[in-house]
Amino acid sequence: MGRRLLAVVGAAGLAFGLIPAPPAVSTGASLTAVANSAWQTDASVLGLAIAKGKAYVGGRFTKVRPPGAAAGTNQTTRTYLAAFNQTTGALDAGFSHTLNGFVWAIVASADGSRVYVGGDFTRVDGQVRNRIAAFDTATGALVSTIKPSVSYRVKALAIGGTSLYFGGSFGLVNNIARNRAAAISTVNGSLLPWNPNADADVYAIDAADDNSKVYLGGTFAKIGGANRWAVASVNNSTGALLPFAAASAVPLPTSGCTSRVKDIETSGSRVYFANAGDGGGCFDGTWAADVATGNLVWKNTCLGATEALTVVNGWLFKGSHAHSCPGAFSDGTGAHFLLLQNPANGSLGPWFPNTNAGSPTLVGPLVSATGGSDLWVGGDFTKVNGVGQQGLTRFTNLGNGAAPLGPVLPTLSSTTVGQVKATVQTSLDNDDITLTYRLLRGATNTIVATTTANSTFWSRPTITLTDPNAPSGTTQMYRIEAYDGHNAVRGGYSTINVR
Structure with missing residues (x-):
């Protein structure tokens, strides 16, 4: 991704080429898998929003520090x-600003002029703000008109028109009953009639892009007294239940499985949901529904709780600790904390950076957000792509992206006069699935064969390239070059006597 002229990096049996070669057939993602520079936090990040050229970050932290x-x-x-x-x-x-309690959620207004913050706090810079506050992004000042009194934790925020929807664990707003979901006016901060009346915690909330409805996710079993397990679609002004056939994607709880919705992402005509389950084999995946009809579009059954979803440049990025994805990889490859899905069908895409998981949740990524062409990820991780980076990271579409893994030595054979076959296992690239492979002959690295092949960390087939014009009766050395359209990496030489 980016420039095609490459710097030389010498290594035993491995080199980066200076070859402005033709591009690979690439299914590369819209973002590179190389993490960009970002400051760090000393504890978990729980809320993120991007507005007016800034990333607003909230969580459990009390200190921040530079990258590295x-x-x-x-x-x-x-x-x-x-x-x-x-x-x-x-x-x-x-x-x-100084808050006296954790921040669990942040959302920006549609025009980016404000950010709204929700959490456990009751004071901001000494001023009373019971679990919701707003800041002017131009001045950074606390907004005086936004100060509802919420009785307990606010865990989720969403903007729809001139309404700020919020969910959490509370029972009162301004001393008026609002069980775990409520809304205020973004114009004057007044409490709105919207009242879904959830019987248990609301973890996630989002409004359709056209504000035609609002979606709730959490651990509730009833909305407005009617049975609705873990997910609901409600009217944007009253909170009354709306038909939502896709809700059947979430299994009803049993003694061995409780799956709840942890994040919701609306994007155009689709709405995407992230689930986390308790119990072996319990639904941990993602699913998509049609906003207009409420019908299920697809369901992905990866195992390993999904915590965060964000659409960037037509791809659905997810934070989870996936350890098994049917049709892709099974247990035994470790936890994959950052993955990409095709929003049309939920299949995994070509993007495989990774984090680890730290305390207190040991989950890894917990929240994500975009400013349009980037992805910010927050959580309880302490490493990104194996390098120390705590709490916060970001990815962009700038630069050349991840380089392919250096090809191994090819296995050579010559059973036909003047012909050499080279067989090698395909390489890996964290932001490209399809790579171009070239068979290079001799110290001059003459290209004698080219092919393309797909590979992922769960499927690395072998390929064979043939030199049809090898000098008969000579000893020749061959190496493989892997190229992703931006980075070329060469493996070491193998030698053969040509028939």
Whole structure:
């Protein structure tokens, strides 16, 4: 991704080429798998939103530090809320507020002029803000008109028109009954009539892009007194239940399985859901529904709780700790915390960066957001792509992307006069599935054969390339070059006596 001229990096048996070769047939993702520079947090990130060139980040942290800084070093105080430059990932020194409780959710207004924050706090800079606050993105100032009194935790926020919808664990808003879901006006902060009346916690909330309806997810079993397990579609002004056939994607709870909706992402005519289940084999996957009809479009049954979904440039990016995906990979390949799905059918796409999982949840990515052409990910991880990076990371479409894994030595054979066959296992590339392979002969690296092949971490077939004009009766050496359209990587030489 990006420029095609490559710098040379010498290594024993491995080299990066300087070859402006023709592009590979690539199914590359819209973002590279190479993490871009970003500041870090000293504890989990739980909320994210992008507005006006800044990433607003909330969570359990009280300190932030530059990229590359070890834990506990070079720290700057930011108590549960911070902002960073969207382009560079650097701390925004001008946005500094002190909250007295965790931030669980952040959402930006459609025009980016405000960000709304929800959580456990009751004070912002000493001023009363009972679990919801708003900030002006131009000045960074606390908005005086947004100050509902919410009785307990706010865990989810969404904007629809001039309504701020929120969900969580509360029972009162402004001392009026609102069980775990409510809405206020973004114009004057007044409590709205919207009242779904959930009987248990709401973890996720989002409004359709056309604001025709609102979706709720969580651990509830009833909405407005009617049975609705873990997910519901409701009227945008009253909160009354709407028909939603796709809700059948979430299995009803049993003694061995409880699956709940953890995140919701609306995008155009589709709405996407992330599920996390308790119990072996319990539904942990993702699913999509049609906004207009409420019908199920697809259901992906990967195992390993899914916590976050974000659509970027036509792809559905997800944060989970997937350890098995039917039709793709099975248990034994470890946990894959960042994956990409085709929003049309839910199949996995060509994007395989990774994180680890840290305390306290040991889940990894917990939240994600986009500013249009990037992806910010927050959670409880301490490493990204094997490198120390705590709590926060970001990915863009800039640069050349991940380079292919260096090809192994080819196995050579010569059973026909003047012909050499080279067999090799396909390589891996974290943001391309289809790679171009070239068979290079001699110290001059003459290209004698080219092919393309698909490979993933769960499927690496072997390929055979043939030199049809090998000099008969000579000893020749051959190597394989893997090329993703931007990065060319060469393996070591194997030698053969040509028949």
